Amino acid sequence: MLSFIIILHLWNSYKPGFVYENGTWNYVSYDTGVGRRVTPINVKKDEFKILKYHGFARDNTSVYFKSEKIEGSDPDTFQIISDKGRYRYAKDKNKVYIYASDDWSVYKVINADPNSFEVIEFPYSKDKNDAFCGNLPLYVDDVSKFEVIENTGFAVMSSVNSFLGTESDPRDSSSEYERNKHEYNRKKYGFITDWVFYSEDGRAKTEKLKYEGYRLVEDNR
Numbered sequence: 001m002l003s004f005i006i007i008l009h010l011w012n013s014y015k016p017g018f019v020y021e022n023g024t025w026n027y028v029s030y031d032t033g034v035g036r037r038v039t040p041i042n043v044k045k046d047e048f049k050i051l052k053y054h055g056f057a058r059d060n061t062s063v064y065f066k067s068e069k070i071e072g073s074d075p076d077t078f079q080i081i082s083d084k085g086r087y088r089y090a091k092d093k094n095k096v097y098i099y100a101s102d103d104w105s106v107y108k109v110i111n112a113d114p115n116s117f118e119v120i121e122f123p124y125s126k127d128k129n130d131a132f133c134g135n136l137p138l139y140v141d142d143v144s145k146f147e148v149i150e151n152t153g154f155a156v157m158s159s160v161n162s163f164l165g166t167e168s169d170p171r172d173s174s175s176e177y178e179r180n181k182h183e184y185n186r187k188k189y190g191f192i193t194d195w196v197f198y199s200e201d202g203r204a205k206t207e208k209l210k211y212e213g214y215r216l217v218e219d220n221r
Helices: 002-014 159-165 174-191
Strands: 017-022 025-032 035-040 056-058 064-066 069-070 080-081 087-091 096-100 104-106 124-126 132-134 147-150 156-158 196-198 203-205 211-214
Touching: 156 159, 159 174, 159 211
Parallel strands: none
Antiparallel strands: 017 025, 025 035, 056 064, 064 069, 080 087, 087 096, 096 104, 124 132, 147 203, 156 196, 203 211
């Protein structure tokens, strides 16, 4: 019995989550290199509430994922719409979000309509207007004909500079694949200014178009 109590105490002591201590709200996490990591959250004590969704909390104006504030989020309408597996989706009245359960960031699904949005098979989803790979719009010709051929469990989370190839990367000088990919990304997604969440794996199609990951097959050749 004593050993069970000790184990339970250790589990509760090392369980990650939100903790109010030393006069502030914090998100507590653990890793083998650092041990107990305490990250303060800049919120008012009486406004902060832990949500039923794992890793999420709110104050009067925003939603937080772990210690990170989700800019532009609406706490009154926020909900998780897919909570299985590593890659998950949420939405509020304004935006749709995608995140990895073991990461610290939440990404907006670009141009997604929250009211008609639905998850298909990762990395693909759709709304009434378009289909998406991760948080990237695919600009399909007919979303009603969009279907997933092959799903995947692999995703990439990348800075916009790396995604567009606008940062110095010596690999580009020797990799035709990287050069072509960055040229495609700049042509199609040059307007993006924030981090991206996508996959190069998985396959999907409409009646006229085929995709490998987020890229058109015709533009991949």
